[in-house]
Amino acid sequence: MKPGLRAGPRRLALALAVLAALSLAQAQARVDLEIGVGGNVVVGAWNPLRVVARDVPLGSRLEVTFDQGTLRSGAVPFRLELPVSGGPGLSVVEHSVYVAPFASVTWALFGDGGVVASGSVSGRGQDSRPLDVVLSRRSGNYIVAFGPEGRVVDVSASQLPLEPAAYDGVRSLIVDGTAAAPRLEAVAAAAAGGALVVIHGPLPASHAELSLLASADVSPLAAGAVLALDGGFNDIAVAVQRHAAVRPPRPELVAAVAARPFVTPPEPLRLQVVVAAAAVFSLLAVTATRLFGAPGLASALLLAGLLSGAAWLYARPTQPQMIGSRTLALVGGELALATRLEERYTLPATTVQVGRLARPLDARPYQVDETGLRLDLPGWRSVVLVMAPEVVDSPLALDSGSLLNRGRSPLTDVLVVGLGPQPDLAPGARAAPARGEDGPPHEAYAALVPLLPAGSVVALSDCESACTVWLAPALVDVEGLEEL
Amino acid sequence: MTLLAAAAARLARQDMLQGLTGLLAALCLVLAMTWPGGSSVVNDSWDVVAPVRASLLALAALAWGAAVGARPKRQELGAAFVPTPETPPHGTREWRHEGAATLAALVAMFVVTAPFDVLSHAASYPPVSLGWSLLAPLLGTCGYFGLGLGLGRALRVGRLVALLPLAVPAVLGAAVWLDVTLATRAASPWFAVLGPSPVFAGFMLVLTTLAAWTLRPVREASA
Numbered sequence: 001m002k003p004g005l006r007a008g009p010r011r012l013a014l015a016l017a018v019l020a021a022l023s024l025a026q027a028q029a030r031v032d033l034e035i036g037v038g039g040n041v042v043v044g045a046w047n048p049l050r051v052v053a054r055d056v057p058l059g060s061r062l063e064v065t066f067d068q069g070t071l072r073s074g075a076v077p078f079r080l081e082l083p084v085s086g087g088p089g090l091s092v093v094e095h096s097v098y099v100a101p102f103a104s105v106t107w108a109l110f111g112d113g114g115v116v117a118s119g120s121v122s123g124r125g126q127d128s129r130p131l132d133v134v135l136s137r138r139s140g141n142y143i144v145a146f147g148p149e150g151r152v153v154d155v156s157a158s159q160l161p162l163e164p165a166a167y168d169g170v171r172s173l174i175v176d177g178t179a180a181a182p183r184l185e186a187v188a189a190a191a192a193g194g195a196l197v198v199i200h201g202p203l204p205a206s207h208a209e210l211s212l213l214a215s216a217d218v219s220p221l222a223a224g225a226v227l228a229l230d231g232g233f234n235d236i237a238v239a240v241q242r243h244a245a246v247r248p249p250r251p252e253l254v255a256a257v258a259a260r261p262f263v264t265p266p267e268p269l270r271l272q273v274v275v276a277a278a279a280v281f282s283l284l285a286v287t288a289t290r291l292f293g294a295p296g297l298a299s300a301l302l303l304a305g306l307l308s309g310a311a312w313l314y315a316r317p318t319q320p321q322m323i324g325s326r327t328l329a330l331v332g333g334e335l336a337l338a339t340r341l342e343e344r345y346t347l348p349a350t351t352v353q354v355g356r357l358a359r360p361l362d363a364r365p366y367q368v369d370e371t372g373l374r375l376d377l378p379g380w381r382s383v384v385l386v387m388a389p390e391v392v393d394s395p396l397a398l399d400s401g402s403l404l405n406r407g408r409s410p411l412t413d414v415l416v417v418g419l420g421p422q423p424d425l426a427p428g429a430r431a432a433p434a435r436g437e438d439g440p441p442h443e444a445y446a447a448l449v450p451l452l453p454a455g456s457v458v459a460l461s462d463c464e465s466a467c468t469v470w471l472a473p474a475l476v477d478v479e480g481l482e483e484l
Numbered sequence: 485m486t487l488l489a490a491a492a493a494r495l496a497r498q499d500m501l502q503g504l505t506g507l508l509a510a511l512c513l514v515l516a517m518t519w520p521g522g523s524s525v526v527n528d529s530w531d532v533v534a535p536v537r538a539s540l541l542a543l544a545a546l547a548w549g550a551a552v553g554a555r556p557k558r559q560e561l562g563a564a565f566v567p568t569p570e571t572p573p574h575g576t577r578e579w580r581h582e583g584a585a586t587l588a589a590l591v592a593m594f595v596v597t598a599p600f601d602v603l604s605h606a607a608s609y610p611p612v613s614l615g616w617s618l619l620a621p622l623l624g625t626c627g628y629f630g631l632g633l634g635l636g637r638a639l640r641v642g643r644l645v646a647l648l649p650l651a652v653p654a655v656l657g658a659a660v661w662l663d664v665t666l667a668t669r670a671a672s673p674w675f676a677v678l679g680p681s682p683v684f685a686g687f688m689l690v691l692t693t694l695a696a697w698t699l700r701p702v703r704e705a706s707a
Contacts (some may be wrong), residue, residue, distance in 0.1 A: 065540075166490065218600070240692065265525045265526075266525070267525065268519070268525060268527050268607055269607065271520070274515060274516075274519050275515065275519070278511070278512045278599075278600065278603075279512055281507075281599065282508035282509070282512060285504075285508065286501065286504060286505050289492065289495050289496060289501065289504070289592075290501055293489065293492045293493065294486070294488050294491075294492040295497065296492065297491060297495060297592060298488060299656040300592075301595050301596065304595050304596050304597075304599050305595075305598075308598055308603075311602045311606055312602055312606045315603050315606040315607040316606035317609070320609055330653055331637065347608075347609035348610070348611055349611050379528070379611070380525075380526040380527070380528065380609075429661075435659055
């Protein structure tokens, strides 16, 4: 037999084996889960969550469990469940998630009745420092400029999320035009979400649309700002640090708004009244039964029925669940970043359901899926829920040195920190800030005032239903007004 | 004599009147201790008032049921013994009437103490409906009365009537132990009132039926 005839089938078998191995490798599911911008988690802030799955079964489901417990409290799980469409090719799921300090994060993708992929994140590497996100080929220079205190992250334009909430933990976004241009929406979302967007130096033509946001000075935009700056890397670092130093920290602002309860639980009947009524009824029932025989017993039974009806009418609170809310809106330019806080006080034990992105203010077990948040609450307890921040139109503005109400609702209890109370602003009305008589600030924002720099303007609207606290940090130049 | 009059007469006797007074006093005390006072607004008084009421009613029903069931039969008393109207011999028409009047008096005690349950339920918003909160103690009272009849009779037959004061709380304690051991709400009125329990309802209905059958009016054969 010739050697060539023996080699032919072998080669064929080898080729078939390689093809089979390749097809198996292609069919093998692959799942990548990334939490935070560029995979950098900021603890105590909303973070983007991105899942990229390849060739996973149709109708798969992702479960991520954040154990927010400590040694003292034990496990406090927050479970996130999201559907993954699956099927051949890529499936991408994006979501915003609030990451509280955690002990561990575990995740698993379920499909076809089993676990397709799983992984975990250790709690040891968690970092609460905000990010300085750099879109540049010269990221090393920025890292050196920001020094060891900074947390500079080099990402590509495609990794930038489009939701303002996802930038909760981002201090600055620096674009210098040396890398691929980011989407305008992503940059605007970053500024609105609270980051300082720095346009460093002249940008190439590919970045032309960013000039819509950039100006020579700092341009506030909702909770953040946009700054165009020429200068060295150190100048950028100084500008970012200076801007962060004068901005009131948002987590503390939210905590200050929630300092006072939004709901007043119902007053129970007075103890003395209840005990006196019970004692008198008992005495009457015993006396009537002892002294008057069958008519006495019938009277006691009738009295018991009447008293039961009266107790049901007068002792029962009218509402089993009370909801109070307050919104903190950080004003910058024509926009504001609104964070709604909602307190739910329940008398019977219940499961609280909220059909939007939210988190409880304190660490407690809860669950989030595509329908919203679910949280078990025992009877006679309350929970404060913090909704994910969203961008809204701002009614409060400073126009030609005057405070202006551009909204449809009156702005009441206007206060300029450093000047004092100002007159209420009707829709369309304007008033020049002037020194007012000092008095106690409104209880809705009293806890905020010590955190605010001079010149900050605070105002309220729609307090009949749910107060919105409009807050424009350092809007008015108080020192300039004093000199005038 | 109507059932209401018989119940009133039975309730007016010293033993039951003291029992009713004690029950009302205990409920007043529990209400005063659990009702929120001062700056507190959290009202969980029902969590204590309802189980205490259900348990005390069941204890009373078991005790008086056992006392009625443990009465000696006519032939055990001897020919010379003349029973009083309050202590009729077991199995006689008067005994059945006495048992029915005692049960009716216990039901009256249940109704008279109902405002405590309704008041604490209204103010507490417990996770149990008012219907079950009222039904469970009624079932427990009637059921435990039936159990008491059987317990008293068994002790009389076993010549262990002297153990009756110990047996009554022991039975109630055994019911609690059973529920705790089996992690169920089948026997103890304390746990049964805290959540709907078909097993408890069924068990108590059977005992109530047995009690009603035992106390049914029958025509005695003429001598």
